[in-house]
Amino acid sequence: MLELRPSCECCDRDLPPDTADAVICSFECTFCRHCAETTLRGRCPNCGGNLVSRPIRPAAALAKFPASSTRKFKPSGCVKVA
Ligand SMILES: [Zn+2]
Numbered sequence: 001m002l003e004l005r006p007s008c009e010c011c012d013r014d015l016p017p018d019t020a021d022a023v024i025c026s027f028e029c030t031f032c033r034h035c036a037e038t039t040l041r042g043r044c045p046n047c048g049g050n051l052v053s054r055p056i057r058p059a060a061a062l063a064k065f066p067a068s069s070t071r072k073f074k075p076s077g078c079v080k081v082a
């Protein structure tokens, strides 16, 4: 099951489970769309994989399968791609 992490790994901004602004890689590394498009240019800095829009879990499902509350923040990994 998708972890639905609560924040961007690069800028630590909140990414609630119903935002259309979150992107993930295949390992669920989670970023905001802004970082993904500017700093990261569509590539996950951890694994090199591509970043895609995170699906939104419907509220009913979210009540049963809550989003993760573990924040991951490692700005050192988010270097600007030259
Ligand atoms: Zn960000």
Ligand SMILES: [Zn+2]
Pocket (backbone or CB within 6 Å): 025, 026, 027, 028, 029, 044, 045, 046, 047, 048, 049
């Ligand atoms: Zn990744």
